[in-house]
């Protein structure tokens with residue numbers, strides 16, 4: 001990320017700053033997904049970038065449980 005800095009002599013120079021990433025959030029309810037290190041989202045081991053479960057890093061555990069429950073009930077034909 002380019003950052004323009006003015007030096008004491010009045011010259012404008014370009015500095016390259018490290019980009020700060022926002023915390024990974026659930027795509028359904030918007031809560032922060034724990035267990036991820038947002039500083040290493042583009043590098044480092046995969047276990048630190050995401051969560052090891054279906055839809056890990058995309059959905060939180062609560063939303064995933066609700067969706068699985070709804071899908072199972074839908075498959076069984078249970079209403080209510």
Ligand SMILES: [Zn+2]
Pocket residue numbers: 026027028029030031059060061062063064
């Ligand atoms: Zn959620």
